[in-house]
Amino acid sequence: xxxxxxxxxxxxxxxxxxxxxxxxxxxxxxxxxxxxxxxxxxxxxxxxxxxxxxxxxxxxxxxxxxxxxxxxxxxxxxxxxxxxxxxxxxxxxxxxxxxxxxxxxxxxxxxxxxxxxxxxxxxxxxxxxxxxxxxxxxxxxxxxxxxxxxxxxxxxxxxxxxxxxxxxxxxxxxxxxxxxxxxxxxxxxxxxxxxxxxxxxxxxxxxxxxxx
Amino acid sequence: xxxxxxxxxxxxxxxxxxxxxxxxxxxxxxxxxxxxxxxxxxxxxxxxxxxxxxxxxxxxxxxxxxxxxxxxxxxxxxxxxxxxxxxxxxxxxxxxxxxxxxxxxxxxxxxxxxxxxxxxxxxxxxxxxxxxxxxxxxxxxxxxxxxxxxxxxxxxxxxxxxxxxxxxxxxxxxxxxxxxxxxxxxxxxxxxxxxxxxxxxxxxxxxxxxxx
DNA sequence: CACACATTGTGGACGCCATCCACATTAGGG
DNA sequence: CCCTAATGTGGATGGCGTCCACAATGTGTG
Numbered sequence: 001x002x003x004x005x006x007x008x009x010x011x012x013x014x015x016x017x018x019x020x021x022x023x024x025x026x027x028x029x030x031x032x033x034x035x036x037x038x039x040x041x042x043x044x045x046x047x048x049x050x051x052x053x054x055x056x057x058x059x060x061x062x063x064x065x066x067x068x069x070x071x072x073x074x075x076x077x078x079x080x081x082x083x084x085x086x087x088x089x090x091x092x093x094x095x096x097x098x099x100x101x102x103x104x105x106x107x108x109x110x111x112x113x114x115x116x117x118x119x120x121x122x123x124x125x126x127x128x129x130x131x132x133x134x135x136x137x138x139x140x141x142x143x144x145x146x147x148x149x150x151x152x153x154x155x156x157x158x159x160x161x162x163x164x165x166x167x168x169x170x171x172x173x174x175x176x177x178x179x180x181x182x183x184x185x186x187x188x189x190x191x192x193x194x195x196x197x198x199x200x201x202x203x204x205x206x207x208x209x210x211x212x
Numbered sequence: 213x214x215x216x217x218x219x220x221x222x223x224x225x226x227x228x229x230x231x232x233x234x235x236x237x238x239x240x241x242x243x244x245x246x247x248x249x250x251x252x253x254x255x256x257x258x259x260x261x262x263x264x265x266x267x268x269x270x271x272x273x274x275x276x277x278x279x280x281x282x283x284x285x286x287x288x289x290x291x292x293x294x295x296x297x298x299x300x301x302x303x304x305x306x307x308x309x310x311x312x313x314x315x316x317x318x319x320x321x322x323x324x325x326x327x328x329x330x331x332x333x334x335x336x337x338x339x340x341x342x343x344x345x346x347x348x349x350x351x352x353x354x355x356x357x358x359x360x361x362x363x364x365x366x367x368x369x370x371x372x373x374x375x376x377x378x379x380x381x382x383x384x385x386x387x388x389x390x391x392x393x394x395x396x397x398x399x400x401x402x403x404x405x406x407x408x409x410x411x412x413x414x415x416x417x418x419x420x421x422x423x424x
Numbered sequence: 425c426a427c428a429c430a431t432t433g434t435g436g437a438c439g440c441c442a443t444c445c446a447c448a449t450t451a452g453g454g
Numbered sequence: 455c456c457c458t459a460a461t462g463t464g465g466a467t468g469g470c471g472t473c474c475a476c477a478a479t480g481t482g483t484g
Contacts, residue, residue, distance in 0.1 A: 011449050048463050130399040170400060171415050178390025187342040188382060203383050210422020223478050251470060263433050
């Protein structure tokens with residue numbers, strides 16, 4: 001007999017959509033996308049299962065919202081990483097450091113919040129959703145847009161030729177995303193930080209070198 | 213009242229484990245890992261749901277078996293791609309072509325059988341399972357081992373220094389795997405073959421160039 | 425050759441989940 | 455102040471994974 005269920009005094013909750021989103025995100029953080037379960041989310045919020053249907057069409061809609069929130073978190077982590085870059089001196093070095101920061105932040109997020117990272121990519125996206133404001137960080141840019149911006153910077157700084165620019169985001173993204181998933185899900189799971197940092201560094205070198 | 217259910221004459225099935233594995237693989241091919249459902253697999257085989265438990269500890273065990281089968285398919289596709297490489301002339305060119313074939317086969321599999329590809333990486337693996345014979349192709353090597361072999365070839369041919377060799381499989385794998393998932397699950401979903409081939413080619417160039 | 429026993433398949437039940445319909449409660453606008 | 459639309463509740467349905475008891479069958483032993 002749990003006295004726990006956070007009973008409301010009011011019949012209305014007042015902010016149920018956000019509360020469910022938060023609960024769902026917490027579930028995702030704990031157990032990945034499979035753990036985002038409607039009934040459990042409503043339970044945690046202290047509301048009947050059906051109440052969720054007033055705010056989300058179905059479980060998948062909730063999962064999509066959680067996914068967007070996770071992407072937004074990822075964007076913020078990348079932004080934080082980019083904020084540590086000193087923007088003085090050789091412009092081409094700065095541009096390269098800003099690109100590198102995208103990868104570093106991406107990989108840091110994957111390793112710090114593996115389940116949330118998995119959730120961020122659990123629902124198939126497309127070109128549209130990859131630029132949806134819901135998935136943006138503090139700068140208003142999504143992870144993909146932050147990457148694109150960094151690559152534009154490379155061109156401006158003359159590090160990358162305009163000819164090689166189109167589609168370069170997908171090459172860089174592929175490499176970083178691939179390593180992230182191998183570290184989180186794949187055979188590299190549970191690799192210790194010194195080794196992971198080495199691999200990450202070498203991968204970013206490969207991009208830096210191979211993109212040109 | 214479906215007259216369909218393939219009734220057996222014998223009480224014993226005879227090869228239920230394999231039949232379930234085949235049914236599960238078919239489900240995966242149609243709908244990815246989530247579609248690998250015990251009850252549906254038993255239904256297709258014409259057996260009671262519980263019968264599955266004589267051969268698999270639980271649903272997850274079946275999924276793991278399907279996953280291994282999918283990895284094995286992937287290995288075969290890579291092998292097929294490598295078989296098209298003419299092994300004459302400049303040894304370094306051959307070595308590089310053999311590495312390229314790994315990537316090409318990998319990406320071809322992902323695009324040809326997207327759901328099966330997703331399933332192949334649905335269950336978290338580790339260093340051990342990545343070399344399990346269950347995941348091997350006709351040569352007895354798993355996808356990861358085929359890649360390692362190709363990289364060893366690069367060193368032998370003098371294309372890659374021994375110093376850069378250790379861990380190189382994870383760099384190359386990251387890039388290819390990342391692109392594959394972006395094409396299957398991510399924002400590149402539904403990209404048309406001419407464009408995907410272009411991207412794939414450029415990615416493999418990036419690896420070829422950036423690994424050294 | 426018969427019979428006990430381990431193996432393999434069946435039937436039925438339980439609890440969890442997503443989802444639907446009908447109903448209850450409440451906030452706000454006419 | 456009351457009517458209506460929005461929001462939360464209760465109860466039901468059907469699917470799923472899994473467990474237990476039981477039935478059918480293959481097999482090795484005396």
